[in-house]
Amino acid sequence: MTVDNAIVFPAPGVAELRQVQLPDAGPGEVRLRTRLSLMSTGTEGIAFARRFGAGTHWAQYVEYPFRPGYSVVGVVDQTGHESGLSVGDRVVARAPHASRVVVRADRCTPVPAGLADEQAVWFALAKIAFVGIRVGEVRPGSRVLVVGAGPIGQMATRWAAAAAAARIVVVDSVAARLDLAMAGGATATIGSPIDDAQDELAAAFGGQPPEVVLDSTGNAAVLPGALRAAADHGRVVLLGDAGTPSDQRLTSDVMVRGVSIMGAHDSYTIGDQRWDNDREIVRLVFRLAAAGRFPLTGMVGDRFGPKDCQRAYELAATQRHRTMGIVFDWD
Numbered sequence: 001m002t003v004d005n006a007i008v009f010p011a012p013g014v015a016e017l018r019q020v021q022l023p024d025a026g027p028g029e030v031r032l033r034t035r036l037s038l039m040s041t042g043t044e045g046i047a048f049a050r051r052f053g054a055g056t057h058w059a060q061y062v063e064y065p066f067r068p069g070y071s072v073v074g075v076v077d078q079t080g081h082e083s084g085l086s087v088g089d090r091v092v093a094r095a096p097h098a099s100r101v102v103v104r105a106d107r108c109t110p111v112p113a114g115l116a117d118e119q120a121v122w123f124a125l126a127k128i129a130f131v132g133i134r135v136g137e138v139r140p141g142s143r144v145l146v147v148g149a150g151p152i153g154q155m156a157t158r159w160a161a162a163a164a165a166a167r168i169v170v171v172d173s174v175a176a177r178l179d180l181a182m183a184g185g186a187t188a189t190i191g192s193p194i195d196d197a198q199d200e201l202a203a204a205f206g207g208q209p210p211e212v213v214l215d216s217t218g219n220a221a222v223l224p225g226a227l228r229a230a231a232d233h234g235r236v237v238l239l240g241d242a243g244t245p246s247d248q249r250l251t252s253d254v255m256v257r258g259v260s261i262m263g264a265h266d267s268y269t270i271g272d273q274r275w276d277n278d279r280e281i282v283r284l285v286f287r288l289a290a291a292g293r294f295p296l297t298g299m300v301g302d303r304f305g306p307k308d309c310q311r312a313y314e315l316a317a318t319q320r321h322r323t324m325g326i327v328f329d330w331d
Contacts, residue, residue, distance in 0.1 A: 006098035032074030052243035069097035129155030149177035161185025
């Protein structure tokens, strides 16, 4: 057992770097020395500010003190028996923000030599967006609208492009985000809130509404506009997770036009014969990135030392619109 540093939310609105106990790697486990970890600005922002309602799944998930984070790039510095990995291997793993973590070896994915830490660290958000693409049944030739060009929306845009969707239109009011969406495969972007973009959407889709609308925002107020934008019998996928789902409102589009609403949670791949192990999805992300089909360069916008975690989370809470990838540098 050793002592290491980890980011902790002791209470809502407070982030601290604290010492925590870390066990040695056991059988089938490895210990990683973290190089970089990515903040999930949506999930961690909701947990930091406690922006969720009582009785929701958030209230079960977030208990203070809370340890945030689930996207780590690290180097193996200790192996347990039959781990299958070696000291010095660079891998990614789902683990909280900390200087070192112990994880199951079969949940680690080696990082190809040509992929930078700043690219590899997107693996977990890419996996979450992958679920939205599968749930929405995005196929070659699909017309896809992505609402919100934050981190999850960027990953969804790249998956839609990799799936050979014919038209991928991204809506967001922040111009810098739209530039990244175009670099990621969007065929058009609209710099307006979705409620004000109906005419522009019609033009961008050539008069044929999108069959799939991916709402990546986590903003309850977006759902009505997303429903109106979908084609008859289209699919609206809730990829962003609202902290207060009871604030989301239906429109007559569900009844009159047969528009479906579908959820896409990180856990949806559990039990899936092909994709139950995240490593298969992460390997696919890395192969596509290496081939230039899943661009991840330039996605990190803000870098913090772990001691500055309070400032990092305040930035995400108060100026999320101007951020993209926020990382903690542990080296």
